[in-house]
Amino acid sequence: MRSAAFLDRDGVLIADTGYPHRPEQAQVTPGAWAAVRRLNAAGLFVAVVTNQAGVARGLYDEAQVAAMHLWLRAQAAAAGARLDAFAHCPFHPTEGQGRYRRDSPRRKPGPGMIEDLLRFFPLRRDGSFLVGDRDTDLQAAAAAGIPGHRFPGGDLDAFVAGILA
Template identity: 50%
Template sequence: MSRDRESTAINQVLRPAVFFDRDGVLNVDSDYLFEIDKFLWIDGAIEAVKAVNDAGYFAFVITNQSGVARGFYQETDVDRLHDWMAEQLAARDARIDAFEYCPFHPDGLVERYRRISDRRKPQPGMITDLLKKFPVDASKSFVIGDRSSDVEAARAAGLPGHVFAGGNLRDFILPLLANG
């Protein structure tokens, strides 16, 4: 379940990447968010994505979306929200290079999504899939999440993970970009 914003050529120069969790990092976490009218950006989130872009990093979103497996919403709803996020970012000259999400959950009510998946954090599948698709310099890349499962996924993929506990996301990320 991937929404790539840009295609990449095979012989491109490696670039570092920031892997953002979505709910609780880019937007205020409201359970099972899929409605645009309920979406609220975290303070400094758009500016953080722009700072990542301006620093020459890829910007990726990796998000568990078990609401699909639980029957609360459809994959098309996730895609619609991600498209809207991309439009909002573009209006501020910022971009996400790819949105990855995992709709699976072992306790899901929707049978086709009821399963264990290596893409569901704390497993690293979404990160490793992006590392295969894009020319990422993993040695300078990192994950930003708001839960231990985000940090565990980062570690499992061989990347550092940083816990964003709230506040202004741009202020949180600038020192991390400076150290990269």
């Protein structure tokens, strides 16, 4: 059992440029891979938890989410960093289309993605935390019973170093 660092994707690992879903749209945050290496070195499980309302809105599909996550994992690995898991929520309660228009406990501010990862992997809540850029991220962390840290932008590695200090 080990603790986990849960990272939001858009606004933390990559810039939130408005539903980025293709690698060529991704602008990796300064210090992102150094931050992930730091978390790896600290023995933390590193998981990405991301709302993907663009799926619900019909802008892209879940296969594109998976492809983006494979690309991010490869970019991290090329930089000597390891992303252990990804969780996403494709639903939206009011803006979704078809089967994607619904409430979901996985959608932040709900804790579902965090809770699922805590159950699926040998993780402990104690010592785990979330880094996000929105109130909904911090609310999800609180609902899951872990600390949440708001990333204001800038160098993600410096921010993570402050959390671990």
